Amino acid sequence: MITLTTYKWVPDFAQPLMRAFRVRWALEEAGIPYAVRHVALGEEQHSPAHLARQPFGQAPAIEDNDLTLHESGAIALYIAEKSEALMPKDRIGRERATAWVFSALNSIEPFVQELGSIIFFHKDAAWAKERRPQVEHFVHLRFGQLANALCDKDHLEGRFTVGDLMMSDVLRIIDSTGIINEYPTLKAYKARCESRPAFQRAMQAQLEQFAAAA
Ligand SMILES: N[C@@H](CCC(=O)N[C@@H](CS)C(=O)NCC(=O)O)C(=O)O
Incomplete structure (x- = not known):
């Protein structure tokens, strides 16, 4: 086990x-x-x-x-x-799902994590107040790009995969900021993933x- x-x-x-x-x-x-x-x-x-x-x-x-x-x-x-x-059987589906796991961890999570770290641990520090707008700028950039990639699809690829699991979990880190509310398709996507039994x-x-x- x-x-x-x-x-x-x-x-x-x-x-x-x-x-x-x-x-x-x-x-x-x-x-x-x-x-x-x-x-x-x-x-x-x-x-x-x-x-x-x-x-x-x-x-x-x-x-x-x-x-x-x-x-x-x-x-x-x-x-x-x-x-x-979690993982499609076909070669292209597998590679695409794997790429989204890397995107979540490598292209989105660094910015989300930095903002999370400011919010949770350093909110009132002078350096954090100065840095926060820059980090938020990058979060918005990535959220906009991700929303474009998702477009009107239910999931990043044709169906739920491990890539969606990782991406939606990364998005949750900064739930408390409400930033995702500015991206209705991403918000709906995250809610869709979170509604899974x-x-x-x-x-x-x-x-x-x-x-x-x-
Ligand atoms: N890259 C690692 C990060 C793991 C990580 O940051 N874990 C946190 C808990 S969510 C932790 O152990 N924090 C305590 C520490 O870093 O000392 C992964 O994705 O597994």
Whole structure:
């Protein structure tokens, strides 16, 4: 059975956003049962045992028999390989879905994450107030470009794939800014992805885990 390593507890704002969620969601979409290992932030996070699973002392990581894997993108692609629910069978469909995973993590998440970091950790710092407009400019640029690519489609490609899972999860990071409301097609796309039963099950499991730890 796949074991997902995640944190025992994180602050309230991070509970629905933690990247372990992507893994839970992918596993739910694929219909793969999993066990969860909880690691505590701090000493245990930087222990040799955890660094062997996640070299940067972060979460998530998974273990599946003889494989240990870190990076949410690599893990999502690994799970997607196991299920057509996430990864089309045809060559072009597979390559396109994979490209969208990289787009989410490499072209969108850096800007979204920087804005998230300002909002969640440095809102009142002088440097953050100065930097924020520049970061928001890039977020708007990327959101506009993504909305153009999505156009009037329901999903980035012809159907839901691991690329949509990753993209919609990245978009969630800055939900609290309301920026997405300026992009109605993206907003509808994110809502469409989040209405999936697998998303709901994964979110419930993630939030219940933290509630139990409180
Ligand atoms: N690139 C990594 C990022 C993982 C990451 O940033 N995890 C956060 C939790 S969502 C974390 O472990 N933060 C604590 C830390 O970096 O010390 C991935 O996508 O898996």
